[in-house]
Structures are given as C-alpha cells and as structure tokens.
Amino acid sequence: MSSRRWLRLAALTILVGVPTSSWLACGGGEGNLTDPDLGALEITAETIGPEPDADGYAVAIDGAGGRSIGPNGTLRVEGLPSGTHVVALTGAADNCTVADRGSAAIDVVGGSTVALRFAVVCRAATGAVQLTTSTGPNADTDGYSLLVDGAERQPIGVAETVLLQDLPPGAHTVGLSGLAANCRIEGDNPRPVTVVAGETVAVGLAAVCDPPPLATGTLRVTTATTGADLDPDGFRFRIDEAQEQPVGANAVVSVAGLAAGAHTVGLLGVAANCTVGGENLVSITVPADGTVDVSYAVTCSPATGELRVTTRTTGSPRDPDDYEVSIDDGAALSIGSNASLTLDELSPGPHSVRLHGLADECQVQGDNPRTAAVAASATTTVVFEVICAAATGSLATTITGLPDGADADVTVTGPNGYSERLIETTTLDGLVPGEYTVAAADVTAGGDPYTGSPATQTATVTAGEVAAAAVSYGRGSTVSVNLRIEGLYLIQSVQTLERGVPLVAGRDGYLRVFTVANETSPTRPSVRAQLYRDGTLLRTLNIAAGGATPTSVDEGVLSRSWNVAVPGSLIQPGLEIVAEVDPDDEVPETDETDNSFPASGDPAALEVQSASALRITLVPVRQKANDLVGDVSEANSDRFLDVTRRLYPLPGYAAEVHAPYTTTTSKPLDSDDANGSWSEILNEILALQTAEADGTGRHYYGVVRAPAGGGLNGTGYLDVPVAMGYDDATDGARVLAHELGHNWGRLHSACGNPGDVDPDYPYPAGQIGVYGFDVAGARLRGPQVPDIMGYCRESWISDFNYEAVLRFRAQSDPPSLAAAAEQRSVLIWGRIVGGRAILEPAFEVMTRPSLPRKGGPYSVAGFSADGARLFELSFEGVPVADGRQGARHFAFAVPLDAAAASRLESLRLTGPGVQASAASRSAGLRRSGAQADAVTVRPAAGGAALEWDAALHPMIMVRDAETGEVLSFARGGRAEVRTSGKDLDLVASDGVRSWSTRRAISGR
Ligand SMILES: [Zn+2]
Secondary structure (H helix, E strand, C coil), X not given: CXXXXXXXXXXXXXXXEECHHHHHHCCCCCCCCCCCXXXXXXXXXXXXXXXXXXXXXXXXXXXXXXXXXXXXXXXXXXXXXXXXXXXXXXXXXXXXXXXXXXXXXXXXXXCCEEEEEEEEEEXXXXXXXXXXXXXXXXXXXXXXXXXXXXXXXXXXXXCCEEEEEEECCEEEEEEEECCCCCEEECCCCCEEEEECCCCXXXXXXXXXXXXXXXXXXEXXXXXXXXXXXXXXXXXXXXXXXXEEXXXXXCEEXXXXXXXXXXXXXEEECCCCCEEECCCCCEEEEECCCCEEEEEEEEEECCCCEEEEEEEEEEECCCCCCCEEEEECCCCEEEECCCCEEEEEEECCEEEEEEEECCCCCEEECCCCCXXXXXXXXXXXXXXXXXXXXXXXXXXXXXXXXXXXXXXXXXXXXXXXXXXXXXXXXXXXXXXXXXXXXXXXXXXXXCCEEEEEECCEEEEEECCXXXXXXXXXXXXXXXXXXXXXEEEEEEECCECCCCCCCCEECCCCEEEEEEXXXXXXXXXXXCEEEEEEECCEEEEXXXXXXXXXXXXXXXXXXXXXXXXXXXXXXXXXXXXXXXEEECCCCCCCCCCCCCCEECCCCCCEECCEECCCCEEEEEXXXXXXXXXXXXXXXXXXXXXXXXXXXXXXXXXXXXEEECCCEEECCCCCCCCCCCCCHHHHHHHHHHHHHHHCHHHCCCEEEEEECCCXXXXXXXXXXXXXXXXXXXXXXXXXXXXXXXXXXXXCCCCECCCCCCCCECCCCXXXXXXXXXXXXXXXXXXXXXXXXXXXXXXXXXXXXXXXXXXXXXXXXXXXXXXXXXXXXXXXXXXXXXXXXXXXXXXXXCEEEEECCECCCCCCCEEEEEEECCCCEEEEEEECCEEEECCCCCCEEEEXXXXXXXXXXXXXEEEEEEECCEEEXXXXXXXXXXXXCHHHHHCEEEEECCEEEEECCCCCCCEEEEEECCCCCEEEEEECCEEEEECCCCEEEEEEECCCCEEEEEEECCCC
C-alpha cells in the first residue's frame, strides 16, 4: 500500500522535488524561507478544443476560492503547510470538461514547489450550415436575400456558397427571399435543417426559372411588425396562389420578372398572436417596367395559450348535476361529468386548476387542485379522473362501562384515510362502504384506569345499511401486552426460519419456538407444542420460558426462543406441529386470539425424509516404512464418528474396525504427498474394499499416523466411499467428516484456502450461512461458523451441504447393490497420477463384482496368449479430493470364470496420454505349485514375517484365513503383517495371474 495518495490521479502531471531556489526566483513567499514546513503550488490550466472557455476558470484550495486563472494560465500559490491539499478548478463552460472532475488531492512538501496541471477539453458548442445556391437558365438577375429562422441574414447570389456559423444545435430553417417571379426553388423554401454541434451541414437550394414574359414589372413587398412576442419564424408571401417565398418580419423584398397585369398577393405564416392590419389578400396591377408596392403592417400581442380541461367519471351513482372548474381560483365554470372545456387567452406559465362541485360519493383521483403549465400558442390538457363510489352506509358504535360524564377514546378508521374519534356511543353516517377498524384506547376516569375491550375490532359498512360495533370499558389494570408466535422450527443440524431443511426420520431434533411480545415486557409465558402424525396426537410438549419475551425473533440467543429436545423416535414422515403461547391464559393480553402457530390453529406439516444409517469400516493403517500405526480400535472408534453423527443427515451409524492393514509403501507419509504415499495408500484401501466381499456399499476409511505438523491430514474420493485420514485425537473426527463429505459428492467451501471450491456454494468465506444447532451438545452454531467442507476447524455444516448430502445418499444407496453374489473375479486396480499410469498387480479373488459405473476416456483390457480379448472396461476413474490435483484411481472386480482366468496372459491400460501393461511370466510355475514353498512364513512380533522372491511375484495379497480380511498388499520380497489369526491366505501375483495357498503361522 502506498501512502502517496496523489499517485492515484493518473490524469494529472505532478512534479515534486523542484529545488527551493525555483520559488525563491519567483520572488514570493517571504517569511517562508525560514519555515521548512511551508511549500508552494504551481497550478497550470491547459485548454484545448475548438471552442475554448474564453473567460477562464476559478481555483479553490481546500475549499477557499477567489483565485482566477486563464484558459491557458499559470497560478502560483505559496505559504501552504506541508500535507495534503485539495485543489479544485471550477467555472468551466458547459461544453468544457476538466480532467478528474476538476479536483485533485496533492501532497505539498515543505520547502518545495509542487506543480499541478489541469487538462481541460472544450468541445464545439455550435454547428454550421454551408448553403449553396444554384440556378438554371433565365436566372434571377438581382440575387436573393438569405433568411435564417425567418430573419434576414445577408444577400446571396444565385450561384454562391455561404457558411453560416455559430448556430445553436437543433432545428432551424434557411430560406431565400426576393426570388424573381419566373423562378422557384425546388423543394421547400424555407428549408428545414438540423444543426449538430461541431458539424457542418450542407444544404443546396436550386432555382428553376422559366423564360420571363415579354412585358414584366416588379412587385415590392414590405413588412413591418410591431408589438410583443413577434412571430419567431418570419412570414411567407404568395403570388397568385402559386409562387411562395419567405420574408422577414421587417423586410423589403423585390420580385422582378412578374408579368404585367393583375395579380394577387397574400401574407402567410402569421402566428396566432399576430394580426395583419387591413386586407391580407391584396389585388395588384403590375405595370410593364414599373414597380407596385404592397405593404403589410403586422401587430403582435403577447402570446397566450389554451387550457383544455377534461373530466372522465366512472362508477355509480353519478353526480346528478355538472361539476365546476376554476382557474387560479377564479370564477367557476360549469363542466359536465364526462366533458371537455377549452379556456383560451391564458398567459404562459403555471396555472392552478381545481375541479369542484362534486357529490360526496364522487372523488377526484390525484391532486385537486393541480398545476397546469400553459405554453404560448399551444393547448395544454388537464384530465380529471373522477370515481363515484356506491352510496354510503352507517356505523353504530355502542360504548358502555364508563362512569357518567367520562369520555371514551375510540377511533374509527376506514377507506380513503377516514378517521373519526368517538367519546361516546355514536352512529357515523355517510361512510364509504368498506372495512372500518374500531380501536379502543385506555382512558382514566375518576382517577381509575379503564380498558376498552376489544382493543380493536373490524366492522364492514355496506351501502344503505347500519353496521354495529360495541366497545365495553372495564375498570382495572391496563393491559397492553400481546403475545404471538412469530415462527418455529425443528432442527437436527441446521435449519431456517422457513423450515426449508428436510428432517431425517429417527434422528434426534431440537424444537425452537420463537415467541414475541408487541412491547418490551418481563412476561415469561409458557409455550405448548403438540406433535401430530397423520392427524393423531403423538406428544404434548410444555415449554417454560428461558428468559423475558423478546419483541422480535432472535435466532442467535437460545434463551430468546422456547426450546425442547425432540427424540428421533417421534420424527417420522407425516409429522405435524402446532404451538400456542400462554395456552392457559395466564397472561392478560390485548388479543387473546392470536396465540397459535400456525395462526389457523391447525397443525403444519414438517418434511421428514427417511435415510439409511452410515455403515463404515475403519482400517488401522500400519506403515512399513516407519512402523507407525493409526490409533483406531473398537475402544475409540466412536470418537472418530463423533463429528459425523452430529453434523450429517444420518439416523445413526454402524462402525467396524478392520484388522490392521500393513502398507509396504517404501516412503513414509509426508506433509504434502510430495512422495505420492497418501495417493498410493488410498489406492490400496480402494483395492482392499473391492477385494473384500463385505466391502460392497460400505465406507472404508483408513486411519493413519501422519507426520507431526503436516499440511495434509486426510484425502478421499469424490463420489466413492473410500477415504483416509489421520488419527489426531482432537481433529481426526473432523477430517473423517470432511472426507465423507467428498465421498458424498461435496466439493470444498472456501475457508482455509482449499482447492476445488464448489462454485455453487451460496455463502461468503465458506461460512454455514444459517443457524446450526448441535443437538447432542445442545450448542448453537452461528451463521459465521465455517462449513465442514473447508479447511477450517470448529466447523459445522451449511444447509446447502446438508441437503446435498441427503439427496446424494438417497440417490446412491440402491439396496440392490449388496444383493450381487460373490463370484470368482479378477481384481484390476491402479491409478493415473501426473500423466503416469500405474497398473498394480492383479489378483484372483472371490468377491462381489465391482465394475465402472460409467464409461470414460480410459480403458483396461485383458488378453490371452493368442491375443484374444477376454474383457475390456471403459472408465473415467475416481477423482481424489485433497490429494494431488487431477489424480484418478480405479479398482474393479471383474467376474471371470476359471477357464477365462486360466487364459489371461496380459493386461493393458490405455487412455489420454498414458499407457501401462503387464504380462504374466509364471504360467508354468503357477501350475507346478512349487512357488508356495518359495514364501517363508514365520512368527514375528504381533503377527508374521514373510519372505519371497519379488522378481517372480511383485506383490502378495495377505489375508486372514479365518475372516478373509486383507492384511496387506505386500511388495518387495519382505513384509511383516499384524494379525492375531493362526493361518494366512497368501495370493501371489506375477502381475497378471495369481496363485493362492493357505499357510499356518508356525507356533500358533
Ligand atoms: Zn477436502
């Protein structure tokens, strides 16, 4: 961040560090010499453009003005304290723009001069017309007079070009006057033209002239106009109802070449406020070679306008007689109910127009009076819409219970802003039909308080009828409080006031009822909630107040709602709820009828969905490389599931702990998977789940001891139920819940800077966005708490992810999956990481088939020795979350009968940019059985130690013979496994084919 603010003002040229001597040379600033805290500003204005602002500008420094500067001038200001000053340049003409809106913040440095330049650009404010006259034979001999907007501008020849400049933008006319009688202009004369600022419009006026008659004379037309509001656009005159040409308001025009003899001349285009003195159409006789004069005296009076008042009346009954209209509160003029009236000779400007004389049931819509802007020589229209309502009715309000002479305080309000205060029993007449509210306020009589009841009531007034209302005053304390239930919800992890999050059947919940009072009150009413199922009452819950009744809903404080735990057994599809505050009427209220929620008193349905319990197998993972084992056991397995059960939409879980699994990966887990161990072990657990018949439909979660202080503490598959994480006593449960979220298709939420952030996540900063509640811990979680799918601790779950998990599990839990029978299969597995394909050794296993859910860019195929393809699978691979970006893993159990399996000779994996293959090397050895003895098995601490020839068998799958649990996918010729069993099943793979044997651990 820079502290030099002026750097932001890019449009300004600013020079700093000018030597002190430069302003000394200017001779200013005496006294400043000794004060290093004072500096100087040199302000320059630079104006460009076709029409610069000639009178310059004003300069203000820190709001103090009074300095002027020329359009290209320089102003020096001295004695300015060091620090930031605001300099403003103002007074630019409308067509000029000052850069940076004419304001700059500039740092003055003591002892220096700082230069500041304001760039001003002035656009053109006017336009021009380039007028060209042309003519054919028999041309007018004395040229024309050029008229602009009806006024004479200058003489112009019959073939000449004139540039008319400085014309304001907009509509104008150009015309030629003084045409000879035998000539006419083609097209309009005068000619309309639109002027654009900064542009020149070309106009051509072409004359066509007939051969003049033999004997001709001259007509001379003279105009003289007097008065006010002179005709703005000039006049035209017409000869013999034929040739027409413009003429100025005070002009003399000669028309030569007029045939000798009788003619008529008329003046046209006279504005309404102007009149021609004497005859307008004049008969003349033109003498040969002579001149005849026609003069017009025009008098203009101040222009006036017209106002047209229109009434439009709808509804019934109508006013039986006419309305009246007044202008400026003058005399009333009669006007019908659907009529128009035109008033003329009104001075231009605003006039007040008022419609009156309406019957009571008729109302003017909108303002009355209203203001009409009358324009000169124009008609302005004002329309009054009148609506007549039906005839009126009455309301009789009976007021009782007050001592004689005491006034009641009852207010009747109704349509059209009607309001009337009553102090005693009254019948109100002439009321517009509609709903009226009768509100009784408390009064004091004889020193005692009296309360009117009901506090409010509604009466419906009907035309021609008398409606009734009754207010009864009673002596006693003043009741002003009213209680209501503003909302309620049942929450299991997360919920909204709209109850938008579905409930999970069989899962414990927590009911919050939000009761409010109309005013601050210490009242602590109880709430009764009743749960129904399909119309049958299940349970009545009486809830005492936790604190005083709030005046508005506050989800953020538990004691501001009425809460009770609801056991999961009650939460089943068909659940309904209704609640009532102060069910036993212990609190006197102004309204005792609005205490239920829903307001109708009928139970509201709650959405309850069924979901399956989570089935999960926790696999303690032992790393051969460092002998560290993930600390998970039957004794502590619930600790790993603690966050999961609190957060997710699960009715429960069943966790099993697997026998310790030994990974022979040579490199220990590192903090960021730089060596690929996390990815490799995850792949092994996927293969392990696939190989074990019980793995179908279960989550497998490897528990590892991760390096201290590491960055990576878990990884898992997107959409596939296999993951792994560290065994941290305080954080392991969070990581397991996070990885389960990936297994259920969830991407990251943006807390802690994870990759692959869900673009649809609706809340900022990866927060949960709504209120959550930990039912087991009776703990409120606020909207700012981070969501479980981020990398932040102390997390909870958003409604967005909660509902998404519920949907995912409902769609991906087909019960038919577990029904597939165990059969002889080949376990094909591996991964594509960083552009490298790894095809792990295949094994023959008895398990449930596991095949790609859908095809994809990768393919794995098995071939016999003669090249026949025994199977081929197209797949896309499972993406890994939290691990290396872009990794894809796979593990399939491909059903293959004994005959086909015995022919399997090679495997090939292909896909975009990758290829991997394996060939069987030991088909003969496999049949001999000799290889069984090639593995030595001996007891070791906590299990058995194996040794074999890794060149022949790159991998051995070690299983507990009794349980079938996979204890290791062992590599490298030496391995120890942890087991309490007596016998091991060893399946040795040469890469493609495998053989199996059962071996006892000697001494057991
Ligand atoms: Zn993650």
